[in-house]
Amino acid sequence: MSSESISFGRRALEAPSVKAFLELEDQEKRGEIFAILDSLITSVFIRSLQGERIISMTENEVYENSLNIEGLTPKQREFLSASYSLAQQQSKGAWFLPDKASLGGGLANFPSYLSKGFRFPHALASLQRGKVLLKDSAEAIFFWAVLGPMFERLIYPFELRGRLCGSLLAEDEEEAWSEVAIFLDSLGFQVSAEVSVLRGEWKNLPDAASQLGAKQQFLRVLGSTADSRIGTRYRLFMFRSLIEQYYKKSKADGRVKRKQALTKPFQTTLSGFFQGDWLGLLDYLGEQPHPEEQIVTALPKTPLRVKGASRAAEIAASQGISTEEVERIAAALWGESAGTSPVEARISTLKKFWDAFDKIHAKQETGMGPLWGLVEETGSIAFERNAETPYQPSLYRELFSSELINEIESLWGNIMLTKWPDRIVTEPFPHRLMAETFGPALFFWQSCALTAWFICEGPYSRTDMAGLAHHQRRELHELKEMQTPVSEQLFVELIEGESRLGPEEAITRNESTTEVGHGVSFTISMSAGTRRKGFEILRDIITRHRRSWANQYMNSYLRARWESEIKAAANAFNLLLGEKGGKSPTLKQFARSAALPTNHWFKGNVSGLYRTIGEKSPAEPTQLTLMPKDKRAFVRHVFENLPSLQFQMYEGRISDDTAQDYYRKELAELAIKFVQLEEALGRSPEMKEIGEKFLYRSNVLSADQGEAWRIYSDAVRNARNATK
């Protein structure tokens, strides 16, 4: 076969080194399209080696970072934004790009820290790492795809004589140094002498200063031997493994589907050097696309269908059919005889909940109990309430109407588990799920009111009013993002209101007086925090702002809640669709993205979500209810029927009743998961399916894990039968 009929890619695969590959590319003028990119990589590389600071990262109040590449020319910036924006990459079919990534921008600054003689350059570099939203920044994507991996390799020899020193086995260390040598050689550095100092003579260096000097010398030589083609050599270094992977996966005709060849490690290379364009890679290699290849370059605009029977009369009139028929259509859409839209039903209940929540807080007065527990925040079963503690679990049961409680338990009483999306199981904590569905506004206003209460009524508060905005920064950030911000005036007024509260008074508890005779007695009292008069001042400020916020934003807030969650799932569906070349993802593939809106808005029935986003549901989930209605009684029954054996704890200590009860309580609570799994699996779960928590606690039942599982399973089943 003549060399002309062998593709460029195959010939490049045969090239024994980066140098030979470069010659081949030059000869055939295949590298011209990368000229700007190569020059950009070269300039960043050299600037970094010369000790320039390359990357700056800035963190916002919710710990999201922005990443900037310093010192770029306007032309380079233009090139980056034209080639590396998320939209640009996705328009080439690169739907695999994550929304956010943890980027270590400091790696690129390491040479700067080292050359300036900072004592802990590694530590300084590692401080500049954090979550970066890739969707907002082409520079961040360029760093993720090109610079990050490049600097990781460059810094590796320093790591071997820094963070990794002494942590590798001898043969692993040998291999690591060999890789370093290959990398540096591929890039054309003439640093063998300096490497040998780091590699072999390190132990002979007398002190820390000499070691630092050796590293600095290594860096200097790197900088001085880097030439104008360093960027090209790095690109070809990366191409070699990509090409190897391509031909490993392709058939004899040189064709392979993108999904088969482009495993995760190679996605960044495609994104970095071909701007995510698979056809660009094929063009470079001189290969044809696979006959079944499909590349999606845009996502569809998914209209959301959330209305139900509430609009039956209106639609019936416009379509000229009977209202009953429209109601039947709504029933078929939502799989419920009433045809009520699940989203509309939940919005209605959330509003009812808010009204009740608002009234309770507005009426709270000094002398009453705290309202910590009005919103269920945790997923745990409390056997009994301790009136002395500020947290009052299940307080909502006493303060909300039974009608509202039933409504919440009915609408949020089921969920889907990501592993079994075609099954609907019982949600053990529907009030917590409802609160999650309501989202940050509920948690903010609840926390705001609790802060006011605990500042005034004690015993302690997590923050004062000056610290409230910071304490609640995540919720406030989310509310701002949703265009439903809380007025900053609230905090101004609360701080001012706090200044008008009475002085701190100590709260005493356990006061006891002992007569010792002769008219003498001892009184012992224990201080338990402080209180200040004037709760109503703060309450009224909060109530006024809460109501004003709700009047202004509640409708748009609740709409944003369902819309953002369902749209995110629709977007995830479309991304998977894009990644699969237009083929719908399977239910299991979609489950992870579908779980949140499915559980918040569709009672665990994923087909409801599919209907809302206008996609065909691959399955109609089924439901098997085994969970006892009274979950507290059920857990207690399990607890009471579990044996309490002594077991060996740490440092040879033997468990006491308290430790054993703690273990039994944890196992009893795990029974909820046991039954959930039974509902999902249609059979009793096996020990490995319930997770490691059981193993950690099983020795209170038996030293033998198999026997412990048998005892436990029997106890759960008995309790389930006794309390159903």
Place this chain on the structure above:
Amino acid sequence: MLYEKLSADSFLEYAFLRWVFTPAVSSAITSQVIPQFEVLFDGRKYRIDYAVSGERLRIAVELDGFEFHGNRYAFSYDRLRQNDLHAAGWTVLRFSYDSIRLDTTRCVSQLQALLSLDPLLKTLLVDDPVVEKPKMDPNPLYGLSSVQKALNNMTDPSPESYFDAVRDKLNLKTLRDCQTQALAALGNYYHSAGTNAACVMSVGAGKTALGVCACLAFTNRRAMVITPGSVIRGTFDKAFDHQNVGNALYGLPNGPLIPGCKPPHVLTLDREEGPIHGVRRQDLLKADIIVTNFHSLGTGSDEDDLLAKLENEDIDLIVVDEAHIAASESYQRAFQHFNSGKTLLMSACFQRLDGKPIDADVVYRYRLIDSIADGHAKNLRVHRFAPDTAETTYEMVWPDGSREEIVGREALLALVKDERRLARITAKSDAPIRMIMREVRNALDLQENLLSPVKPRVLFSALGERHAEQIARIAEDYKIPCSHLHHSMSEGRIKTTRARFEQDSGDLQGIVQLKMLGQGYDFPPITVVVPMRPYGSFSEFYQFIGRGIRTIQHPALTGRVGPAEQFLDIIYHAELGLDEHIDTIYRENDMDPLTAHVIPEGWRKVEDCEALPGTRGHDTASHPDAFVLFERGAIEQRIVHDEARVETRRVEREKEALAQRYSAYVQSTNNPVTFEQFVQVMRQFNE
């Protein structure tokens, strides 16, 4: 009462006895009457509902579940049967379900009038008969119900099978006239104890929906649909998939077939769902309808054969699709195995591939010309390229590599000695393909103008895979995005290629098929068919043509391009020897071939002929390696889904999702809105 003394096999017979016979005659006639009487004539066996013997007359009372309002000569079996009974000395008296129900007094009078012609029977008539108003449901399918069920206030509290529950709820109004007529003919045929029926219906007439409807109407226990080929995930499978767009249970254009009813449990056995031999008898028995193929049935000698897993009584209706494909032995073996059941052969073709007539009683026939007249089939427009054979230049390449120019067909024929070989040379040479392709391009341009926004498609046939590639390549030259399909391709590739061709969002406009997309494939947007190969079998040729025959139903064409304005362009080369097949289509369908033939101007003399590669007939597909199949632009068009394409596909997926919901809706109501209206309502639920 008289009606209690005589037996009735069905509610129709009971209705006759109860409301016509009993008021007309006295009970003493019982001894003169034999219910369900069998008659043998000339080797044929018929069953008469009630044979009434007098002194001089032998009267055959024939009851029809359905009346016919059509005026076509479609019911030859029925007429031949009646003629045989006449010849055997029987006087035939016919009453339909509707005439008993609506015209009872007249039925009684007619019966009495005929009986009075016989001296004995005359004495048994009732003077001044008292005629009751019959209690009969308007749906004639009730006539097929058991007496007990029908009398149970028209509802069966415990239906024995799925079919008992659904049969009389069939919404026949949703069927086309030809389907209703075929169903009526079948109803009457089976009612009169016929067991081996055939319906010959033109492509595009809706055989599949008829097959589905027949299963629901005439099955008691379990039906089996047998289709040709080893992969059957096609027409019938989709027709029974109640959540699929356009399925035959709920998705027919005129509304659901079984409103208010659940779908049957259908078990489709094909290799896409895993090995067929693994299916267990209990799984088969759970199904109401089994869809399978001859290959899976086997002979019954192997325990893995479906025939070995099913017993005679398990199946009581067998529907054979595309019956002309199967050798008679194949389905006769199945019929033999389930010999207590009824059978229905369906075909578009009046003869089998082996040229023999279909081996069954043809109870209904619907010709292509009928289908065109009724707007189900497109008009045919034949484009025949007939070159001046005396001036055609061929280049002969001898084994030693030397080339010789030969002018004229006769001169070449003298060398190759075989007309068929000549046809193959024509089929595989670039020049004739280009000639044809030029006309295909013209036809597509015309169709695009007419049918916009529907994208017209073209279907080619080819001799082999290389030939298919050659045709696809030349089609691309004429800006017709084209690919080929071959049965040896992987399932995934076939599926992807079909999707690219069939979906509105797909990029292909043409497909070159090789033993694919044959029987049962039906895709209305195909408006140009190009047989690029000779056909020995007329059936095969007719089937190929038929792939594009069905008229396009698209909202955008409503009121603008009706069925009468739609055409199927058949473009072929005269040297392929297809003239006879074309003539057969016209002859057998009583069509006038002259009105449909179009011979394009300029076809006889093509000036740019010499300039084209392959003009001399040697640049054939035998060296396809040299061909460049795709340029970069073509690649992008093929595999890149841009915003418009992605959105089109989303709309298609949304429609599939709506079909799923429509299925749930239709089961909940007896009077459903149409799918289109359902879609409108659903759109209003959008936020």
